[in-house]
Amino acid sequence: MGLLRVEKISTKKVSERVEEHLEASIRSHKFQPGEKLPSVRELCDLFGVGRSAVRDAITSLKGKGLVETRQGEGTYVCRFDTAKLLHQFLLLSNQQSIEELFQVREILEPGMVKLAAQRRTSEDLQAMELAMNEMKTKEGEGHEQSDYKFHLHIAEASGNQILYRLMDFISSSIKQSMVEFHCSIVSDPLILEEVIEQHALIFEKIKAGEAEPSSEAMLNHLEFVRNLMRKYDQEKSLDIGK
Structure with a gap:
């Protein structure tokens, strides 16, 4: 057997x-x-x-x-079964899990965005731009949802279904845990402006078909967000300890 x-x-x-x-x-x-x-x-x-x-x-x-x-x-x-995998991960979700998933994003997305720059269609660009513009007007959970859609549209534009499913799994896993974090971004006009500009740069590089520059822009964005997350978690821990 x-x-x-x-x-x-x-x-x-x-x-x-x-x-x-x-x-x-x-x-x-x-x-x-x-x-x-x-x-x-x-x-x-x-x-x-x-x-x-x-x-x-x-x-x-x-x-x-x-x-x-x-x-x-x-x-x-x-x-x-990816659905079972997702359910199990959500049950075990903690800050270390979120950090590790974000590390996976830093490995995955710079390569994924290169494919998107090479394969994107006009419909893909339209969907990305709509999600990006929504980020400028929505707050809290709405802002987080628009950010989620923007990155997922990039995965879709890559033309690789495995990458798309991986991104959907990763983003879905950390989405609920990042609602408060996105609220903190929206509450700070300077940080919000920087995040929106980073997304705009990624979009422009994809639209121009520039694979390497789009990859670099994505990596810079993810590093920026990861550092913000760590700072937010540290401040949150200090507040809880008071």
């Missing part, structure tokens, strides 16, 4: 060891998505452990979204 031979388990945290072996087999595709795992009895015999250890291990794997149990059928390896 695709599972390598394993040594009998005799340590104290038996269920964790069973979980580790099964997870490793799933992630290395020894068990394929949609494939049924051996029965509880078969896993007990294979690992030399009791039923409770196997059941606890399967429960943990279910919590990670790696397997699902079907009544009367058994346990199956889950197929990749």
Whole structure:
């Protein structure tokens, strides 16, 4: 059934060891998505452990979204589902997660905007410009939504559906957490003006078909926003500590 031979388990945290072996087999595709795992009895015999250890291990794997149990059928390896992935991430969301996702944006978007500069259509440019103009008039959550749409339109203009889905996932994951942060941007006219000018520069470089300059403008923008976020989080922590 695709599972390598394993040594009998005799340590104290038996269920964790069973979980580790099964997870490793799933992630290395020894068990394929949609494939049924051996029965509880078969896993007990294979690992030399009791039923409770196997059941606890399967429960943990279910919590990670790696397997699902079907009544009367058994346990199956889950197929990749971005919606489930997003739901799990939102449950675990914290400031470190937001920081890490923003780091992914800094890796992803400078390359993505190059493709957008090369492939954008008139409809793409129109959608970007509309979202950019909305940023000048909307406040709070409305401003954040316009910012979200602007970056997503760039992803769409790249013509790469995988990049688009990644951007949608990342932006959706951090969107709610950044509402307060965007409110703080809107409340400071100088910062708001700078952010709008940065978006305008990115747009102009995409419109002109300038791949490298658009990438540089995007990276500068993301670095600027990340530094603002860190400053905002520091000030928020100080306020809470008072």
